[in-house]
Amino acid sequence: MATLNGLTEGDKIRVFSAGREIDGQGVFLRFQGNFLVWVDNHANINVTSLDTISISKIC
Structure with a gap:
C-alpha cells in the first residue's frame, strides 16, 4: 500500500475547511x-479541492 504525505489508504481522517470540520470524520x-x-x-x-481544506489524521 502506498503512503503519501503520511496518509495511507484506509486511514481515518478529519477534513477541515476554514477551521470547521466538514461532514465529521x-x-x-x-x-x-x-x-x-x-x-x-x-x-x-x-x-474535495486541496486548495481550501486541511486534513488531520486520526490516530
Whole structure:
C-alpha cells in the first residue's frame, strides 16, 4: 500500500475547511491531482479541492 504525505489508504481522517470540520470524520482513499478523495461517515465518496481544506489524521 502506498503512503503519501503520511496518509495511507484506509486511514481515518478529519477534513477541515476554514477551521470547521466538514461532514465529521471519514476514510482517506487517495490524492488525485489537487484533490482529496475520501469516504465520509455516510458512505459518500467525496472529491474535495486541496486548495481550501486541511486534513488531520486520526490516530
